[in-house]
Amino acid sequence: MNFLYPSFLFGLAAISIPIAIHLFNFRRTRKVYFTNVAFLKNVNTSTSSFRRLKHILILISRIAFITFLVLAFAQPFIPAGQNPEQSALQNKGLTSIYLDNSLSMQNESGKSRNLDVAVDQIEQVLNILPNRPSYQLLTNDFESRDQFVASSDKLKDRLTEINLSNTSRSLDAVYRRQRSLLEKYSSTPQNQLFWFSDFQKSTSGELEKIPLDTLNQYFIVPLQAEERANVFVDSLWLTTPFVKEMESNVLNVRFVNSSAERVDNLPVKLFIDEKQVASSTISLEADTDGIMEFTFTVQDKGFKKGRVSFEDYPVTFDNDYYFVINAAPVINIVHLYQEPRTQYVSSVFGNETVFNVKSFNINNADLAQVKTSDLVVIENLASIDATVRGQLTDFVQAGGSLLIFPGNQPDVNSYGQLLSSLGVRGLARPSVVSSSVNVSPVSYSAADDSPVNTLAPPDMRNPFFESIFENTTQKGMINMPFANPVLEWRNTGTALLQFRNNQPFLSEFGSQQGKTYLVAAPLDTKYSNFPKHALFVPVLYKIAALSKSQERLSYTFQEPTIAVDVNASGSEQVYKLKKENFEVIPSQRKSGNQLVFELPQPGQTTSSEAPESGYYELTLDNKSERILAFNYDKKESDMKTYSPQELQKIFGNKKNVQVYNSVKDGDFAEDFKAKNVGQNLWKYCLLAALFFLLTEIALIRLF
Template identity: 30%
Template sequence: MNFLYPGFLFSLLAVAIPILIHLFNFRKFKKIYFSNVAFLKAVTVQHSSREKLRNLLILACRILAVIFLVLAFARPYWSSGTAVLENGSLVQIYIDNSYSMEAVNKEGSLLDEAKRKAKEIAKQFQLNDKFELLTNDFEGRHQRLANLEELTNLIDEVKISPAERNLQQVINRLNNTAAGKRNQYNYILSDFQQQFAGKSVIQTNSKHTINLVRLNANTIPNVAVDSVWSLSPAHKPGDQEKFVVQLRNYSANASSGIPVKLTINNQQRALATLNIPAGKSVRDTLSFSGLSAGWQKAKISIKDFPVTFDDELTFTFKVSSELKILQLTGESSGKYINALFGADPYFKLSSMPEPAITYADFHQYNLIVLSGLKTPSSGLAQELKTYMKNGGTVVIFPDLDVNPVIYSSFIQALGIPQQITLSKDTVNVSTIALKNKVFNDVFEEIPAKLDLPRVNRHFIYTGIAKSGREDLMGLPLNQPFFSKYRLAAGQLYLSAASLNVKDSNLPQHPVFVPLLYKIALTSIQEQPLYYTIGQSNYLSAAPVRMNPNQSLRLVSGKQEVIPEVRQVPGQTLLYIADQIKAPGIFELYKADSLLSTYAFNQGLAESDLHYADDKALEHIFGANKVNMTKAGGDLSIKAVENNHTELWKLCLVLCAVFLAVEALLIRFFNKLKT
């Protein structure tokens, strides 16, 4: 037998009270002498014996009543028959240590309260019981059975973690531990955010009762940096940059005067102040210029108290010093390309005449433009196909004086099955995809009648599935004029006309410059501005050539991560699993050479400080065995109720029985006939 409150057992000293009363208040008999005492002696002896018996019975009832009353307050219990096993029980305790547990109530932070409650629960089990601690980190050192002392030390070491889990993941993890012949008891201590609980029905082991211990926080407002993205198609040294930042207000009240600051390489670049309605998101565009070439480490930050873990968002991007373009030309057909890209030092234009094309150099260029080739070969098609497979961009302006069959075979070799015929009908371009990223910011104001290119001769492409292409400009009868095709990791832009002005006025039309300019800028393979911890198992990098025994390193301060490297078409994938657990910026090195930088941020699930109520929890658990408890109560009592047979009610009943017997003895014992 065990006691929930063993300190009350000192009250057993109160047993001395009825004993003292008995000693000082028992009846004293007086002797009276008679001449004939035979009859009186018999009566006196008989009455005295009955009185002594009565007093002893009353004393016993009083002593037992006091004993059972004290025991009732000490809350005695014993393990149930199924729990009393040779190996004891397995007690699993999950402590939610996510960012939301930094919230406070009258007991302090929710995490500190959870740690105290976990210790209370553990103390109510037996010495031979084993414990397992679980947190959001899912650490291997917690995946072992510990005794009470070891568990207490592990609980003391629990700290706030950026790792995010949901209730189903936690329960799955708890069920992974084999209890063997032990009884298993599960306790989940959390604030039960809505995102943590979820809405789907929980799948759990029905043999075990799950005890949910809710920790209630004070209602607090919160504004978070939701996301950021760039409006610039490419990042050039000294050019104006535009980034859109989105803030979200998770509280029920409007937030005003929220300061927003953008810093790049530890230098402040832009400021803004935003007002955000309750439960809404607001965007603002931050503009700046003057960046130098190289990797940029940026941070959006706000000031919002008391919740601060989501007040910063870091991101990285690269300002390229140049963009390499290769032009493959036929006879004197590259003057317009030369004029367009040769005037801007940012573009490094190289040209190869058709007879002297060097395939081995293709991988060095961001964009390859084919202009007026006379005899495009299948070998060239295969090299371009490989180039696009690795993420390259190709633009084709055909030579309309060449037999269409030659270009038909060439285009088919690139992976676009179709037939080509020549049309000499004079038509105007009838449609333009103004919402496409190539044209979306070209026109400040769209006139009622757009002046679009005029076409005198063009190729008619037939047999191409319309779903496989995106027409940037189109001709009447839904014929494509300038189209985009996604091929593997790269993209192909195909024109129906050449760059010869006798075929069309496209090279002299105002739309030509932004068309080619934006295609060139979007040919740069940009990596994501940032990654979210726990949501991305791999990172994307530009193709990296490595020796068999060579490895890459991700470095942030003193932390170093060795990712698993996999080469796929157009990129190198870095598998990091769960090695990165805290927000920050990591640099990717090959030996001592910096290849890239990556930013990691905390997810926004913890920012939404709305909690699932009891009805919601009952719904997601359905028919599963679950007990719900508020942390404000005495969890040691709840632990005993759930896992042991309590005897305090029996003690109260026995106390009342003995008091009743005492009353009966006092009232009726003397009236019994001898």
């Protein structure tokens, strides 16, 4: 037997008090006068024996009362196992409890959520352990108020306030957080750490690499759902990223079935501005994914709130996937030309309100407009001076698109200095240039033997030509244009259009930072009939559409930084992110026309609740600048978890780690008590003290 508070045993010295009372009070005598002496002698004999027995019993009762009362304060217990020092009651360090409150804890064990089961089990453990200020509770939110130690009663009150959080943490991050707090507040290296989690494989991290301290005791409590079942949206994208009003488009949605069973005919609905525009069903095999296509049409310009919705139980936090479509955004185009100027560029882009075209003669151009544009079109420049080269290079490297129609007699050196920095190699004049030949269109068939300056049919497998031609099966009968090139280059980029001899006519260079489109012939009918060909308008439209920064349809709360295009100039404006009662000013900076901001971590917002998935307005001076859609991290939707057997295999070789199999119906609390606490005897001591107190009272009153 051991004592939790052995210092209270000094209280046994109080036994001397009833003994002293017995020696000096019970032995006092008094005289009693009776008329019959013989009768008095018989009475004295019987009364003295009885009184002596009574006094001894009272003394024993008082000594037993004090003894068991002192033992109750010292809290004796029979330790579990052979080593009493390993008992949880003997632990002199701190007890750190991690409660996983991520969204996956919404899954159910029986009729209760895993989160509710974990809260109940933690309360039972706190009832077993001593109520002293040596406990610390940690959740995924890493809130500042959870960085201090408290008593078990305060932790019980804290447990009533915990809700699901959209933040997930790896077990390594949790352990590092616990260890830092223990090093700060614990006076001994021996502490107890509890982990209550469903141990998702997608978020837990590499458990084998967690450096567990051998001096601490670890209690791993997996909360396993009865059935692993969930369907969620992995990603979605548009077939045509540039959405125009009154034109049909296709939304592609990839679904993932993380269930152990097949899902049949799951109804899925598509909403645009809260109006259902399409619906269908999807069937998925166990642990597979599939793609569903929705055709839709937007009626006007602006931001459109989209939502993919379905019913999937019991995990419901990911049944709605939100996204935002920016329909027909304005594309800013700067047109730099040199006389003689043609009207082809102005005619193509001037007929659509979606284009904002500004044309400048290169001799008096406002080059500051280049920075704020999406596409720059160069037409008929004989040479490109150093100032223009610097502006165009910075523009492309910042993500802009550049389309070049060379002049009739281009200066290869000045062009080469610009294009070499943009990925174009081997720029030169063709060996033979027909600069004064009028080119007439000729009907072309794929089976014909065409002249060398005839363009070959485009490769319809190239994503650039997607949605340009309605009927790609007749590509062999396309009437292709002719051209006499004034420039040629190595075929290092992507040849969108090329001659029959595989020499490029229109090539695309660049990928992530920006794109450059180079045409081999001038924008002049003396050199090519391309400006009057049916391909000219759709090709320029597609280049303009691709030049617009492809805005993402949705974001997640876990992204470190988010970059969006904004219209306001200057760097002093403060943007806010709002959704109903939720409002936050994120850490932000301006970079050109882009706003780069960071979402605050949990506990850093003025709102009392964590942000929920849905639509958020990015506002400036209480005016909405754009709408953003946020969804929960898809890692939380993958319900694959570590089983208790897998956890035992990972931590099985560590003697200071205990992995529990079940937490249902109080199994964990009872198992923990049997293995680590043992039999606590203080309640029995208290009952014994009360019994002997009542015995003393009965002896005095009744006898």
